[in-house]
Amino acid sequence: MTDVAHAGMGDARAALSRTADVFLMLWRDKFAFVSAAFLLFVIYVAIFGPSILPDGALTMNLRARNAPPFDLERGWVYILGADNLGRSLLARLAVGARYTLLIAGSAVLIALVIGTFFGLIAGYRGGRIGTIILQLADIVMSFPSLLLALIVLFVLSPQVSNVVLVLAFSRVPVYLRTCRAEVLEIRERQFVVAAKALGASHARMVFLHILPNALPTLMTLATLEFAAVMLSESSLSFLGLGVQAPAVTWGLMVSDGRGYLATAWWLSFWPGVAISLTAISANLLANWLRTVLDPGQRWRLEKRGES
Amino acid sequence: MGRYFRQRTLQSALSLFGLIVLVFFLARLTGNPADLLLPVDTPQSVRDEFSARHGFDQPMIVQFGRYLIELTQLDMGYSLRDGHPALDHVLAAFPTTLLLSFWAMLISLTIAIVTGSIAAWRPGGLFDRIASLISLAGASVPNFWIAIVGVLIFAVWYRVLPTSGTGTPLHWVLPVAVLFIRPCGVLTQVVRSSMIAALSAPYTKTARARGVRTRTVIFGHALRNAMLPVVTVAGDQAAGMINGAVIAETIFGFPGVGRLLIDSIMFRDFAVIQAAVMVTAIAIFFLNIGIDIIYAILDPRVRHG
């Protein structure tokens, strides 16, 4: 039955309809669609936001000190209010988005690459090396990540690069373990054994047969991890051990606003909303990815009436 | 059974040892640990004398041996602030954090098991969808922000809860709330998915076919099996409690290990930081063993493995 279902997909149209399919499947899950749209918006703001803001939004403006939100007198830039130095919170959020996404994004990417690399070795080679790699990962993983980051950043200095490295380091085991588990499972599947029986090289087995099948899980994990890493970074910033001014992240903004809680709650409130919405979106998108990338679940989101 | 425990305990011990090594080398990464252990304005002569007394001028391997011996004698140095043993500071603060974590964990697990199980009963139903969204949000919202919003609402606007100290049970409400939300969100998701799997598992069907009462099928058969992954994740979450405790104790002025840690960082009091990390690591070591025991009780396959 299912053979006929996909018969319409010709060679040439396949690539085009694939993109359309992804979009359709995204559209079908409204939560995921909104999440994806929101994440794209945040990324757009992070890249172009600071440059399209009107002049003066980021300079001190004593007349606008702690200006309340939803007051359009000073123009739309002040819609979310202003901070204790009279800078537009909206503009600050845009700048903060840049640092927050950059730090979380690079930490996730570094951890993904390193974790996958060692996970492949541990899973594919196995043996003593595999055991040692896994043991090291367990040591890092068994210790609370925030505590680890605290002492490392205490000893080193909390520059952006160090924050990224610490966050990446503490998350490597997550990818490593997942990747290893996937490899161990995929490696035993018959198509891999078939390739081995054909005399395929190790590179071919790993990069053509094993990795492409492990990638969906790793991508889903990376999306989930993006939320987790962003939260860790925010916590570090909040505790004053993350990036330091003049750099600004959303977590730092929440921390800066703490002193004005009784008089100007919006200083801490909006950046927290930004963190929460971004993390929730990433989590929802990860849930969707898990459904889409699992062939057994995918039908849930495919076109109706086709099967 | 014996083999399983030997192996798991050895693994936990290796992790503990790994951390000890990590802290040792971290302290020496910046050069002389004397710089970390002494106030910034200490004269060079005092530094040199301190280094010599603690053997910081000797080869790395000698230093490491000495460090291990000091650890086994529970000698973790002295606080810069008041000259008391660093370990005393940590042990004084530890029960507070333990109690805070205990309550947060208890509430998390209770809510997660009840909500997750009900949601799993009708996957895709209204309750499930609402519970899933709330638990996902709970796992996504930063706890320090929840703390601040909590203070804003309950202390600043309505003035019903205190913001700092430990005097009355009311003082515990906000810290515990801040601490339990994230683990609760994570655990609810785990309970839900493993309960869905258990409820549709063949052994559940067999139990129904044998005429076992529905209540026994759900709580005796499905939930019992669904608990296995929950125990593992709950163990991780319990170990991660210290992450949340740092935040909650800092914001609410709670005299626990988390607060002590942050204060020590402010004062650059490395001996206390090191002691706090060690004590936490040892606590996690015992936690892991406890989790392994619970797991083995729940799963006969592990016991006989």
Add this chain to the structure above:
Amino acid sequence: MTQSLLEVSDLSVRFHSRGTIVDAVKNVSWRLDRGETLAILGESGSGKSVSAAAVMGLIDIPPGEIVSGRIIFGGENILNLPLAAREEINGKRIAMIFQDTLAALNPVYTVGHQITESMTAHGVERGEAKRRAVGLINRVGIAEPERRFNDYPHQFSGGQRQRIMIAAAIAMEPDVLIADEPTSALDVTVQAGILKLLKKLQAENGMGILMITHDIGVASEVADKVAVMSQGEVVEQGDIRSVLDAPRHPYTQRLLEAVPGRRGYLQTGATAGDLLLEVKGLSKFYDLTSGLLKTATGRKIRALDDVSLSLSKGEVLGIVGESGSGKSTLVNALLGLIEPTAGEVLFRGQSMLLEDQTAMRALRRRIQVVFQDPTASLNPRMSVARIISEPWAIHDSVLPRGQWPGRVAELLEQVGLSPDHAARYPHQFSGGQRQRIAIARALALQPEVIICDEAVSALDVSIQAQIIELLKDLKRQHGLSYLFIAHDLPVVRDFADRTIVMQSGQVVESGRTQDVFERPQHPYTQNLLASRPKEERHRGRALETLK
């Protein structure tokens, strides 16, 4: 006519899954009397298990929906009974056993607990239930019942677990026992034991048995009546002998036609071709290790123990064995996936266990493999074209890249698929079609030998027959030789020129297929053949007398 014990009439069940409706069964009717066995026979997707699930109230609503029908048991319609009344019937008056014994028993409870629970759920006092449970364990043929009472499901073998499940099912002396593919996952000798046990229990307490199976042999072994199902409908039912001997419905006729073991032995060409593959004294031992440091204990597992065989051009050599017989180790050794402890593998007189990688690759090309599970043996992320051309990518001197698409199209046609299937992905095909793709891949390097490792075992009987036909065609066209590994005796009987029987890593019998099947020498072979359902034996005999 008197009232039947259990009667299903006009039952229609539907499943709703996002936007699509599947009619699982349509207007199904059957009846079961006391002391009688009814087999519901069908291939996968025929809906054969659905009516039983409805009888037990195990259909989840939604997504299931019972459109019409009645199930009369004990004089009342038990369809849509309230939960409490349902629980009164399940396990007490109608009991059920399942195929996957490891999954169907709860892993965290002892088997004793689970058998006891079947009784306490129906009001038997706990102490009494425990006493009776020990007796039941004994009754289903498990030794040391007191000790095994406290063991967990994973500590039993598959056959023993099925016995435990039967013990739990018969604890309340039910009127009806429903058995859903109870022996499909078990070896043939174990299967024989379970079927015998069921018949013995039926004789003792006169229960009616509903046997759901895809296996005609099993059905004929135990059933008095049969209902044949196809695509959700009962196409034919009646007395088992008359249905099997004189099927009226075209589907039943086709199904029986496809059943292996009805064609008689292959007439072996006395003039065997060149000797292609020769295995001499092949052994593979594994050291048993223990502890963290994996120290050897001195004990060894003999996965392969001094195995010798030979295969000539144009010949089919069947290799028969149950689980643990060493079949898979042999395949892995022949494919170079594991290194044997001792022995030789020669291809056209040249050793295949050499260090020289280039020479080895050239030799290995001559032997290709088709695996059991067609779903697992194709990379889900590669198109069919890439899957089939992968051998050329690995052995890059065989075919210039420009010729790949044309050759892929040719191969697809040879295995009975269409050239425009090349752009599709494995999940877009059915199981039989996937196995054809796997065969096309095996043909890509123009091998002389193809190892079929349980290549048709996972397929439905009718698909199985088609694949065997294809293998025969290809053999004729390309002069191929097959090493045909299977646990299914009739398939081997049909297809192999010569057969060897393996047990615990050793070859216990070998010879012409007809000799092995008709005049087995080794006790194990005799036992194996005697374990076959009598229908299969009967088929063989009938053919012999015909000749």
